[in-house]
Amino acid sequence: MKYIVTIVFLMISAVPLKAQKNVPDKILAHAKGQLEIMLTNVKGIIDTANPTLVSPRTLENDKLKVVNSRDWTSGFFPGSLWYLYELSGNKKWKAEAQKFTSYIEREKTNNNNHDLGFKVYCSFGNGYRLTKDTSYKAVIIQSAKSLVTRFNPKTGVIRSWDHNRDKWVNPVIIDNMMNLELLFEATRLTGDSSFHKIAVSHANTTMKNHFRPDFSSYHVIDYNPETGTVLKKNTHQGYGHESAWARGQAWGLYGYTLCYRYTKDVSYLHLAEKVAGFILTHPNMPEDLVPYWDFNAPNIPNEPRDASAAAVIASALYELNSYSAKKNTFVIKANKILYSLSNKYISPLGEAKGFLLLHSTGSKPSNSEVDVPLSYADYYYLEAVLRMKKLKAGKRLF
Ligand code: GLY
Numbered sequence: 001m002k003y004i005v006t007i008v009f010l011m012i013s014a015v016p017l018k019a020q021k022n023v024p025d026k027i028l029a030h031a032k033g034q035l036e037i038m039l040t041n042v043k044g045i046i047d048t049a050n051p052t053l054v055s056p057r058t059l060e061n062d063k064l065k066v067v068n069s070r071d072w073t074s075g076f077f078p079g080s081l082w083y084l085y086e087l088s089g090n091k092k093w094k095a096e097a098q099k100f101t102s103y104i105e106r107e108k109t110n111n112n113n114h115d116l117g118f119k120v121y122c123s124f125g126n127g128y129r130l131t132k133d134t135s136y137k138a139v140i141i142q143s144a145k146s147l148v149t150r151f152n153p154k155t156g157v158i159r160s161w162d163h164n165r166d167k168w169v170n171p172v173i174i175d176n177m178m179n180l181e182l183l184f185e186a187t188r189l190t191g192d193s194s195f196h197k198i199a200v201s202h203a204n205t206t207m208k209n210h211f212r213p214d215f216s217s218y219h220v221i222d223y224n225p226e227t228g229t230v231l232k233k234n235t236h237q238g239y240g241h242e243s244a245w246a247r248g249q250a251w252g253l254y255g256y257t258l259c260y261r262y263t264k265d266v267s268y269l270h271l272a273e274k275v276a277g278f279i280l281t282h283p284n285m286p287e288d289l290v291p292y293w294d295f296n297a298p299n300i301p302n303e304p305r306d307a308s309a310a311a312v313i314a315s316a317l318y319e320l321n322s323y324s325a326k327k328n329t330f331v332i333k334a335n336k337i338l339y340s341l342s343n344k345y346i347s348p349l350g351e352a353k354g355f356l357l358l359h360s361t362g363s364k365p366s367n368s369e370v371d372v373p374l375s376y377a378d379y380y381y382l383e384a385v386l387r388m389k390k391l392k393a394g395k396r397l398f
Contacts, residue, residue: 070112107120140182317334
């Protein structure tokens with residue numbers, strides 16, 4: 001891994017992106033090697049005649065955990081394959097991406113929760129962006145139609161979950177901001193503005209109710225479905241109701257940055273900048289900019305990190321930098337995060353069953369997926385690398 005360490009070090013010290021030669025190529029070599037291994041492992045598990053377990057999610061007791069398409073993480077592995085195709089230009093990865101994307105199609109009519117964006121946009125969305133395959137476009141549109149069935153005009157938001165009805169009647173989680181990309185794209189693809197309007201309503205209502213004065217966010221807001229009144233401000237995966245769960249902060253940052261991309265509403269840009277400020281200047285943010293699983297976790301520094309949150313933050317900061325007047329502030333931080341991930345959190349080649357990054361945390365309160373590889377850490381890591389590569393080449397991200 002020495003070459004990655006050395007080359008990536010150059011990347012943080014020299015901010016002008018043009019000076020950062022070959023960085024993504026070195027990371028790419030590692031990603032190719034690891035995803036080869038992952039493909040071999042996954043193919044040994046998938047029953048191709050009846051593919052039910054289709055997408056690797058994590059390691060459980062050192063064994064690969066492969067999930068079905070209903071799982072919220074099912075789109076990330078196909079998405080990583082699309083990114084590898086985009087980074088490498090090698091059609092082999094395109095063929096694999098097509099195959100693993102096809103396994104997710106059945107989700108297009110599943111409106112049991114809000115995760116359609118994660119599942120379908122990371123897989124079919126990237127596939128459509130890169131191939132313009134019209135059958136992919138149809139899946140994106142159908143998925144958006146399914147997602148908006150969860151919108152309630154009385155609350156102004158899309159309900160995230162149907163589970164835990166004893167705790168919450170109309171819960172909305174900050175993660176839900178990520179699913180708005182599917183809706184904004186559906187309007188672009190169809191000309192039907194209703195998807196866009198619902199996304200804007202959700203973003204505006206979330207802006208009003210999810211954020212604290214310091215621009216950290218709650219995880220779960222429960223709404224009265226008849227009046228839209230806020231009933232509860234809770235957490236599910238964070239340390240406490242008033243704490244700042246690291247990945248939640250990352251979803252908020254990424255979510256409002258993408259909302260600005262589609263709307264050019266400066267209130268979204270300003271919120272994203274404030275959220276970035278909260279994250280990057282927090283006294284409990286470690287020097288390497290890979291956060292602990294919760295900014296208020298009780299035993300910092302003896303708490304697990306969350307590399308997945310860091311990867312989401314890095315990717316979001318590259319995009320935010322391209323809109324923000326605070327030029328280079330965010331790209332320097334994104335570069336530093338990529339350096340840390342590529343140096344201290346990367347799996348040694350040939351290990352971790354083919355995952356790219358180690359040391360993510362899924363849900364610490366339920367002691368689930370603590371200090372493990374996670375498919376979404378890898379997906380957003382590759383996305384961040386791709387964004388860095390595009391910026392280095394002087395290209396626009398969108
Ligand atoms: N969206 C679920 C999570 O971030 O764990």
